[in-house]
Amino acid sequence: MLKRIAYFILKQRLPLIITIGLITIFMGYFATKIEQDYHFAKLLPDDDTTSIEYEFFKKKFGLDGTILVVGVESEKLKSLSNYNAWAKLGNDIKALNGIKTVVSIARINDLLLNDSLGKFEFIPLSGNQPKNQKELDAYLRNVKELPFYDGIVYNQKTNSSLMAITFNEKILNTKNRIDIVDDIKKQINSFNESTEVDTHSSGLPFIRTTVMRKIRNEMVFFLIAALVVTAILLFIFFRSAFPVVFSLIIIMVGVVTAMGTIVLFGYKLSVLSGLIPPLIIVIGVPNCILVLNKYHTEIALGKTQAKALHLAIQRASASLFFANITTSIGFAVFCTIQNRVLYEFGMVAAINVMATFIYSVVLVPAIFSYLSPPNAKHLRHLDGERLTLVLDKVAYITKYHRKSIYVTVTIISILSIVGLLKIKAFGYVVDDIPKTDILIQDLKYFENKFGGVLPFEILIDTKKDKGVFSDNARCLYKIHRAQKLISQYDEFSRPVSIAEGAKFLYQSYKGGEPKFYKLPSITELKTIAEYIKEEKEKKNQLSSFLDSSQRYTRISVQIADCGSTRVKEISENLKPRLDTVFNYNEDEKEWEAKENQYHVSLTGFCIVFLKGNEFLVNNLIQSVGLAIILIAAFMVTLFTSLRMIIIATIPSLVALIITAGLMGYLNIYLKPSTILVFSIAFGISSDGTLYFLTKYRHEIKKNKLSIGEAVRLTISETGISMVYTAIVLFFGFGMFALSGFGGTQALGLLISFTLIVAYCANLVLLPAFLLSLEKRLTDKKFINSEGIIVDTESMVEEKDDEQDTIS
Template sequence: MQKFVLSLIKDRSTLLISSIFVLAAFLSLGITKLELEYSIKSWFRSGDQYLLRYEDFREHYGPDSNLIMMVKFKDKVSNPKNIKTLQNIEKDLWKIKNIVRIESLVNFNRTSAQEDEILINPLVPESYQTNDVSPLEYELKNNPELKNYLISKDLKSTVFYAYPRSKVGIEGKVAKGIVRSIQKTIIPNYPEVEIYMTGGVRMGEAFETATLGDFAFLIPLAFLLMAFTLWIFLRNTVLVILSLGLVAITVLSTLGVQGWLGVKLGLVTAMCPLTVMAICVMDLVHVLSGYKKHNNILLGIESNLKPTLLTTLTTMIGFLSFLTAELYPIANLGIISSIGIALAWVYTIFLVGPMLYLIPLKLKTAKTAKAPQIFDFIFELTQKAPKTIIVFFIIITAVSLRLTFLNPIDSNVQNYFSSETEFAKATQAFKDNIGASNAAEIVLKSPTDIKDPIFLKKADQFIHALEKRSDIGKAVSLIHPLKEVHKVMRSGDEKEYKIADSKDIIAQELFFLDISLAPEKSIRNFHSIDSKNLRVSIFWHNESSAQIKNATQEVEQLITDHGLEGYVTGVAPLVLGIDEYIVESFIESMLIATTIIAIFMMIVFKSVFIGLLSILPNIIVPSFGAAILYLMDKPFDTSSVLVFSICLGIAIDDTIYFITRAQEQLDQNLSVDQAIKIVLLDAGKTLSLTTFILVSVFSLFYLGSFTPNHNFAIATVTVLSFALILDLVFLPCIMTVFFGRGRMIKPTKA
């Protein structure tokens, strides 16, 4: 294969260059088809148990995700001028496309009796003009249905809950459209008030804004730093420009492939360009190091063709192992990253190679000066005390594994945003003034239907117990309006604020509510289409997955304790599902990748030892990174596990490169210590350089406002640094102890 590739570069250089440019141009066109997707549903495969239950809920009850818009006045809401402002804001909200339901103070209904007629009227009349605001203030202070839901304690803030139309597959677009419309048409028109937006609809848009904002700032900065470090290494402006151009073409081609395949760009797949950029830089540095050494691109490619090809294949295997993941974006990450990694190698060999062959650059002759003392020191150290070093690494790994298992799995999506972002500020403002903003849904199953008085009374007791919990801010259901109507029908006697004893009376009360309320306020939002099950929407303070898991279990136990059947649904269980799957995916992909890479290397080198040696990073490196997270008091979450998976794919690249170069020396009948010394002095500098470039570039992501980018920076610095130490220190010790320092006997064949 080596001769074929070299002859192809020599004899078909122009054809190769033109073909690669045509291929890159075609693939890059796919970027025009690239779509963004940040909804939580996009994490799950169709047919997943979590998704099916969630979709079943939405089918029977309508949308659960909402936009929470808090309006804060300088004085009390009850001021007629402020009420008029709220009424105007609601009218403007209804003009926004895809909003199908609004819950607010100005459309909150109050049931009353006038002679023999029962009336359901807005708490605040359309023509609210009065000099005496005390009646409204009294209602705002004392109505339990408004507390922690529609009004703040100081009566200066109120809330609009806007529910979007459910459009399968384009929920993200709908959410983005609503948020942007409010930012353009409502917020600028009411400068006299403070308007904050939070809730599920806002979060999806905030994810997109934060990730794209960080990438727009950090990617150019990363290219500048990469250019600087490459120039220090290459000392040739043309080579630096060529390298940056290749990285850019590879990243654009990868994004184009994603567009052509219809894979949407989200929180997970946004990591693909970073991964491909890293692998591309590593391939380039290896090949260009050979070019500098020999002053001949063909010799540079010849010495690095096999190592870079093997690292490409093994890294692809690592990412393709993600295909077994239950979470759809992780499987897509595996596909897109693998294709990008393959393109990085192809472009490096068949574009850079022919270009430098046709237009060779005049490089300064490589000096044959003494190698850097650090590598001599490492070599001497590994030869003097290999067993001591191995024992040291084993102890460190054992301690790291211990710390890893102490670290909990706990995702808190809201912590992904910097406190300076609009979303974080809005969420905190809502907490400070109103209460809990995180929503969950409860479905209570009736043995007959929702007109069953026994069932409704149990549901009433359950909701009463639920609202006593410190983590529950508000529970909204059909129970309150039903009890209110029953009271009004009994002359307003407070003792009659209860569920009726008769199924027929309940049926009449439900019918009255159904015909009296506007369609957008229909009670049908609070029961299933077949009227068999009851919906209870809760707002709670639980944010992290651990809190949600504990609260979900306790609430479902509370349901059982009240003699009811039911479950918690909505977005909350999806968060738990992501946590469960992300850990399973990481462990499963690690096992699959480790096994396949080991077998692959055993076959290639016909050595069981080499195969086992190649998988050490998969076992040791993650434990170091995980221990650092524990020591930094950062629990495992979705972003950190993903980042470790990606870094691991990058880290194993150097290990395979080191092993391949060492085996080449051993095949020339050199002794083990001679082979190790040659590889350390030759490849050690290259491996150190690639690690330095990647760590320098990726550490920039700590400057971003998005917490997953902070985790990415920490993980790359930790994992890649430990991986380099492992390759340069631990691997030579293992080889020395296993084979001895004398001439190598042929390894055991697979």
């Protein structure tokens, strides 16, 4: 079969080149239409309880996480010129398309009771812009008379002030958000320059926009970096321009196909799919190397160019097919996870790994058939003395020092298991940005000054219409108690709820004195309610905290990015305490009747992130197990012996264990970006196992060599390509260490380390296992009386005695 495939490729080389060229143009057209995904990645499946509650919350109260905040030291705003510049900044930002509201110390409203009209009125506190320092001082004193805004737009304790910029929800998940944030930043920079005042910016819209821009920039950077790194390595290996240029052209065909696939499938560019182009380069180049090495080897053995290319296809394609299948499995397992971003990443990567394999096997022989055969200078890399000496040393060690190998591997594995047990699952919302980045520094500023900027919501269901104000406004007073409870946690900002609105109304009702900023008695509350009963404006303003049926209400708070473990601790501690506040009758010392109990749920972006992080960690761990099982099952089609399958999987498993142990000792947390490593690395590292075992099997079956001779020859010949591949993969994935995202850095460094360990295990541990089996394998099905393996199960069904292999 392989003989016929090789014949077909060389016979139809021109039509095949034209066909792939047309496919590239077609996919390239769609690749030009690729768009970035501006939605925040949905971490949980639709049927998850936390996801359902969050969607219900958004339906009732709108999307949370719509506020961008700009912070400044309050002292700086006591200057008339600085204050006026701050006021102008707020006005200019409010004028931008897509901005819903802007609230700052210069843009706040007072609430006054108009007795003649019998209603409350919001009146801008600033009125006219202060004309002199005296007017400004008086205004700032008036601001402090309004406790409602303390902790919201200013904080007296930390002497800080902020500007809260609320985005239109429809703008947040579109490209326009980036343009608006850029316009806001320009306005802020102009303020900074004119006043020489330092500001700090944060909030989810700002964080998301900054991260999205970094993703876009890094995608281009790593695509170029992957090309440069692989070009340098190819030239070092082959010392010729042709292998470099045409290998990169072939791989870029794979990249274009991958980008086109994203568009054809209706996907958009995400933080993960942005990694696919450089991954295709790094994973695809070894395909070209292996085919070229086999071609050069056959030329060195005196074959004609046509025969050498024919044998290169025939002997390399099957092993490359199996190797790329295992790599694809490593990506495809992500499709089993109920997460859109991971599904799209796994699907596109798996398909295009195989597409790039096809391009390599077809185009390398087809293109090089039109070029002159390599001369002696270009074949010199096959006889590299240093590499040959190293491989000879490896062969010697595996033959005479197997016990030392086993003891060393066992000790390292035990130590790694100890380290593995130290791994903790932990993550932050803004996890992948370096701590020195201005984004993190500004985030910490708001955490220190205001408690945090990440949305944390408490949804209260009274279970009946108008339940918030029924039973003498029992819910309102319980909300007040709940807010006192929330204030005990340092990670939270000041809570905001309808109870705060009631306090503001009461202060206004009592003439505006700060001491009356508190919940009124039920009698006074009913009186106040009469003033706003028929006012649509007030009802609209209450809609942010009260649904139209008055059954549901919320307590909004911002939380610091304190890590998934701490958020979980807070949630598990806070939830039962809130249940007690809302459903335990202190006077009767008993729980309310079930029909009178409120349903209290914790939701909001931060809770969804916490649950989503746990969901992904658990499912990605399962995906690693699935990848191991699928790859082992796939090997059943290659090796009929269970013992051989176990031998084939151990080197890669050892590599994973060592990497996990290293993570434990280095305190690298288990999170989605680090767990991704194991499925991908196991799939790629299994390639080396297959390269070795297919060559080993070929030598035993075709040349009737003993196990010892077959192992020695395999190390000597296949070892060259395995070393080349390991170097390309190490430096290819290692370049991701240059990323500005911690997750991408971890992905690159950990996969690089895992693959180097795996390839070393495939060159040392795997041969040692095979040699140890030489005297033990007595199964007639596997070894005959002469000690030669005669397994008649062909790895690829073909009549020709040539068996696929790699040199």
